Amino acid sequence: MIERIMDPNGPNPGGPYSHAVKAGGFIYVSGQASIDPVTKKFAPGTVTEETHQTIRNIQSILKASGADLGDVIKCSVFLADIRDFAEMNKVYEEYFGAAKPARTTVNAQLPAPGLKVEIDCVAYKE
Numbered sequence: 358m359i360e361r362i363m364d365p366n367g368p369n370p371g372g373p374y375s376h377a378v379k380a381g382g383f384i385y386v387s388g389q390a391s392i393d394p395v396t397k398k399f400a401p402g403t404v405t406e407e408t409h410q411t412i413r414n415i416q417s418i419l420k421a422s423g424a425d426l427g428d429v430i431k432c433s434v435f436l437a438d439i440r441d442f443a444e445m446n447k448v449y450e451e452y453f454g455a456a457k458p459a460r461t462t463v464n465a466q467l468p469a470p471g472l473k474v475e476i477d478c479v480a481y482k483e
Contacts, residue, residue, distance in 0.1 A: 364421035368392035408448040439464035
C-alpha cells in the first residue's frame with residue numbers, strides 16, 4: 358500500500374509533490390529546506406540556522422508519518438557550497454547522534470536563490 362503524507366504543521370511543498378510517501382515500512386521524505394512552517398516562507402540564514410530549520414521540518418514530517426529521526430536509514434544532503442560541510446555536519450550530528458543513518462553529501466545548485474542546504478531522507482517504520 359502507498360500512502361501520500363502531507364504534514365499539516367509543515368511548510369507547503371514548493372511544487373507538485375508530497376511531503377513524504379509511505380510504501381510498506383519505508384517512508385521517503387521529499388527534499389526539505391529552511392522554510393518557516395508558520396510563515397510558509399524561506400528563512401534564509403547561516404548554514405547552521407538553515408540546517409536546524411531543515412531538520413526540524415523533516416522531524417515534523419516524520420512525526421506525521423508515524424516515525425522519528427531514529428527511524429531514518431539514509432539521508433542525502435545537498436549544499437550550495439561544499440565549504441559549509443563542517444558547519445552543516447555539526448548541526449546534523451546534534452540531531453542524528455548515535456543513529457548515524459547512511460548519508461551522501463554533495464555540492465549542488467539548489468533551486469531557490471540564497472538557499473544553502475536541502476536534505477531528503479528515507480526512514481523505515483513497520
